[in-house]
Every structure is written in structure tokens, then in C-alpha cells.
Amino acid sequence: MSSHANNDNVQALYEGDQSKLYSGVMSHHTDVESTESKTQIKRIWKVFWILLAVTLVEVFIGMQLSTSMPKALLAFIFLGLTLFKAGYIVAIFMHLGDEKKNFMITVLIPLVLFVWFIIAFLADGSFWLHMNDTSKARDHGTTQIAK
Amino acid sequence: MSQATATTAQEPNLWGGGRSPFNVSYGKMMMWFFLLSDALTFGAFLISYGTTRFFSAVWPNANTVFKSFPFMGHSNLPLLFVSLMTFILIMSSVTMVLAVHAGHYGDKKSVATWLLWTIIGGIAFLGCQAWEWTHLAGECGGLWGTFTDVNTPVHEYQQFFNMNDAAVANVFHTQPLVALQSTHNFFNYFFTITGFHGGHVTSGVIFNILMLVNTVNGTYERRGHYEMVEKIGLYWHFVDLVWVFVFTCFYLL
Structure with missing residues (x-):
């Protein structure tokens, strides 16, 4: 029993050390209602609407225009939109844009x-x-x- | 954002030891490198699919193969169901990033709520995939290793192609076995790649459930931070990211 509690403490210390050493991410924000927090949330939802809109455009092109357009142009548009979506997911959702x-x-x-x-x-x-x-x-x- | 700006000031001893030059923890950096290797695996699958498609004279048409919707019988609704699946996955990515955000503020209750929504989204996606697989295997007869018999009646695989295209119709007229081979390849790649992706979603859901238990039990609160949510969040977004590419390669192109 005591050994378990001890392990838990050691781990907490270890992880705690990490947070002090490395990451500003874990620097303690306290107020969820702060403007900084709200801008972040606003940004997340903005990206959601962008991703949704791009997907709808893709589906529309796929359903309506795919037979009347040259294949190479179609592939170019789809790959462009895909990379556009991927960029938003990686930069904002995965926070890579916020890293060093x-x-x-x-x-x-x-x-x-x-x-x-x-x-x-x-x-x-x-x-x-x-x-x-x-x-x-x-x-x-x-x-x-x-x- | 804040974590980047806080330490961007040039300091002479960035690589001098005592702190992380990248300003990320070991676990988070290793998650990124794991995802990098996973991206190469998925990339290998998709490029292999593309290569096979490029060396096939004809290929099944997505609007013809994926035109069904649950409980809608034989109505022709191309791409509608997969759009729903895509929407579910994007939505679950949003709830995940909101959980990560709540974690930054140590807001235990919000973390738990958003994780729960993410789990629900993941399970909904898997349910959709299960339906789609069952439909394709049952009504269309496509699964791994199907469409190998050269005596297969042409109408059984002609249904997957766009016969309004003169070039496709010509191949069916002169050498239908080329189309049979393409159908076989198409289903092999479809089930392998969406299966590998579905496996990732499944393990993601399991990780999320474990995290939900830990959050509710206060494990992360005692630890002092919710970095685990961030790490699994990276994995979850990566799964969403892969779906963006699978969606394009299989359903749009």
C-alpha cells in the first residue's frame, strides 16, 4: 500500500519536473473565462467551419462537376483542397503552428x-x-x- | 501562441543543456515522431494504391460504388454517407481540441465532458464504417480477395464502373478481365486502408476511454497538468488528418 502511494509521488514529481523544465503549454493558466482563452476557443471553431465548408465544396464538386471537368484539373483541385485542410488541422488542432x-x-x-x-x-x-x-x-x- | 512567444527571445545557451531547445517535453516530441513514422506507413499504402490505379486502364467509379445510405434502400445518393462520416470525424477532432484547451486551464470537468463527446464521435464513426463495410461485402460482394474468378459474370462488376464513359465501355467491350482485375485491386486496397485507419480510430477510442477514467479519478489533477490529453489529442487529430487523405483518394478522385 505504502509503496503504491510512494510510486505515485515519484511519478508526480517526475512529471512535475518535466512541466517546469520544458513547456510553456503547461505553464499554469488559471482563468478559463479570460480573453486569451476565449480567443483560442473562437479560433478552434473558426477552423471547424473552414474544414466543414471545404469538405462541402469537395463533395459538391465530386457529385456535380466531376463528369464535366478535365480529370487533371479535378485532381489538382481536390489535392489542393486536401492539403489546405491538412494544413489547418496540423497548424491549429495539433498546435504545430504554436511550437518553436x-x-x-x-x-x-x-x-x-x-x-x-x-x-x-x-x-x-x-x-x-x-x-x-x-x-x-x-x-x-x-x-x-x-x- | 503564448508558449512560443514566451521563450522566443534569443538566448545564447539554447543548446547548452538544462532545458529543451524545442520547448516540448520528451513524451510529446516522441508522439510527433511516432506520428511521422505512421504518416509514412499510411503514405506507403496510399501511394501503392495510386500506383495500382495508374497502371490500370479502368478503375471503379466512387460515385457509383459509394451511393448508398442506411435505410434508404436503392436510392442513388452518391458520397452522402461518407460526407456524414467525415463530418463526425471533424466534429470529434473539435471536441478533442476543446478537451486539450480545457486541460491547459486545469478544468477537470470540461476535460471530462469534451473527452466523452470525443469518445461518442469516435464510436459513431466506427459504427458508420461497420455499416459501410457490411453493405459493400453483403450487397456488392466486395471484400479482400474477391473478384478473382475469370468466369465472374460481367454484370457483377460492371455495376461499379461509370459506363457512360466511352473509354470504360470500350474496355468492357474488348477486355472485361482488365476491369475484373481492377475491381479486385480496388476492394483489396479499400478494405486494407480503411481497415488500418479504422484500427487507429479504435485504439484512439480506447486511449480516450482510459484518459476519461484517469481524468475523472483525478490522476492528472494530482499530477498537476493534463499533458496526456495533449499527447493523445495529437494522435486523435492525426487520425482525422489521415481520413482527410483517405476521403480524397477513395471517394473524390
């Missing part, structure tokens, strides 16, 4: 790999399709015979 710049860079730089991954793999996919497109090869063959 060094930390932001440390987290974000490895993601640059994706640019290379996506270009390389998708290009490879369409190359494979091109190489294996039997219908075109067949067309080519028949036109030659017809000549």
Missing part, C-alpha cells in the same frame, strides 16, 4: 520525401500501363497489315 520554429522544421522536413515518392511511383505506374497496353499494340499491328 526549429521543432516545426524537424517534424515537417521528412515529409518532403513524399514529393519524391509520389512522383516516382505514379510515373512508374503509368509507364507500366503504357508498356502493357495491348489494345494500342494491336491497333498498331492491324494498321500496318492494312497498309
Whole structure:
């Protein structure tokens, strides 16, 4: 019994030490009704409405305009809107925008790999399709015979 | 915000030891790096999906596959159900960030309330996903490893394609087995990726329940801060973030 209580204290001390060492996040705010707190909450709800509006726009485009628009333009719009939403989630909801710049860079730089991954793999996919497109090869063959 | 501005003043010994140069605790930083690795895993899945799609001459059409809504029978309601799922997940992200906010102020009651809403949102999302999976597996016959038999009647997979597209109709006319292969690939990727995402939501709900118990028991209050809410909050938002990409890749593009 006593050992359990003791462990609990040690942990509290350890975590308490951390909060003193590191984080302004845990610096003690006291008043939930303060203007600072209210601006934060206002910001959260603003982002919610932005995310909702962008999603509705996406669904509308997907339902109504997807057949009449060029595919490449459609993909460009959808990926743009997706990255826009992702940016808000990471910056505001995950508070990355509030972290130190060094930390932001440390987290974000490895993601640059994706640019290379996506270009390389998708290009490879369409190359494979091109190489294996039997219908075109067949067309080519028949036109030659017809000549 | 405040935590950044408080310490941005350039001090000569930023990397001199004795404090965190990044101004984040060990646990929070490791959560970020875990999420980074998880992003690479999800990215690998989605890029693999994209590659397969690029090397397929035809691909099932999202507006045709995902057109059902519970209790609406055979009415044609493309994307409506997945929009609802997306809304639920965004909403639960908001309640989570409000829990984190309440945690910064040590407001135990609000933390508990918002965590409870987040749990409800997560369970609602999982319920929707369960319905969608059941619908696809039951009425559409798609699951892992389905649509492999070359003797499958064409009408069984033609229903997933946009036959108004001349190029698609032409493939069905000349080489329907290409479409059969695409259907097989489509369902494999769909169930693997949404399943992996659903697994993340499930574990997120479990973490949230554990945190709710700890909050109500006053564990974090005694500890003096609610950093755990913040760390699991990061995980929860990441799951929402992944859904944003899954939504685009599977339902929109």
C-alpha cells in the first residue's frame, strides 16, 4: 500500500519536473473565462467551419462537376483542397503552428520525401500501363497489315 | 501562441543543456515522431494504391460504388454517407481540441465532458464504417480477395464502373478481365486502408476511454497538468488528418 502511494509521488514529481523544465503549454493558466482563452476557443471553431465548408465544396464538386471537368484539373483541385485542410488541422488542432520554429522544421522536413515518392511511383505506374497496353499494340499491328 | 512567444527571445545557451531547445517535453516530441513514422506507413499504402490505379486502364467509379445510405434502400445518393462520416470525424477532432484547451486551464470537468463527446464521435464513426463495410461485402460482394474468378459474370462488376464513359465501355467491350482485375485491386486496397485507419480510430477510442477514467479519478489533477490529453489529442487529430487523405483518394478522385 505504502509503496503504491510512494510510486505515485515519484511519478508526480517526475512529471512535475518535466512541466517546469520544458513547456510553456503547461505553464499554469488559471482563468478559463479570460480573453486569451476565449480567443483560442473562437479560433478552434473558426477552423471547424473552414474544414466543414471545404469538405462541402469537395463533395459538391465530386457529385456535380466531376463528369464535366478535365480529370487533371479535378485532381489538382481536390489535392489542393486536401492539403489546405491538412494544413489547418496540423497548424491549429495539433498546435504545430504554436511550437518553436526549429521543432516545426524537424517534424515537417521528412515529409518532403513524399514529393519524391509520389512522383516516382505514379510515373512508374503509368509507364507500366503504357508498356502493357495491348489494345494500342494491336491497333498498331492491324494498321500496318492494312497498309 | 503564448508558449512560443514566451521563450522566443534569443538566448545564447539554447543548446547548452538544462532545458529543451524545442520547448516540448520528451513524451510529446516522441508522439510527433511516432506520428511521422505512421504518416509514412499510411503514405506507403496510399501511394501503392495510386500506383495500382495508374497502371490500370479502368478503375471503379466512387460515385457509383459509394451511393448508398442506411435505410434508404436503392436510392442513388452518391458520397452522402461518407460526407456524414467525415463530418463526425471533424466534429470529434473539435471536441478533442476543446478537451486539450480545457486541460491547459486545469478544468477537470470540461476535460471530462469534451473527452466523452470525443469518445461518442469516435464510436459513431466506427459504427458508420461497420455499416459501410457490411453493405459493400453483403450487397456488392466486395471484400479482400474477391473478384478473382475469370468466369465472374460481367454484370457483377460492371455495376461499379461509370459506363457512360466511352473509354470504360470500350474496355468492357474488348477486355472485361482488365476491369475484373481492377475491381479486385480496388476492394483489396479499400478494405486494407480503411481497415488500418479504422484500427487507429479504435485504439484512439480506447486511449480516450482510459484518459476519461484517469481524468475523472483525478490522476492528472494530482499530477498537476493534463499533458496526456495533449499527447493523445495529437494522435486523435492525426487520425482525422489521415481520413482527410483517405476521403480524397477513395471517394473524390
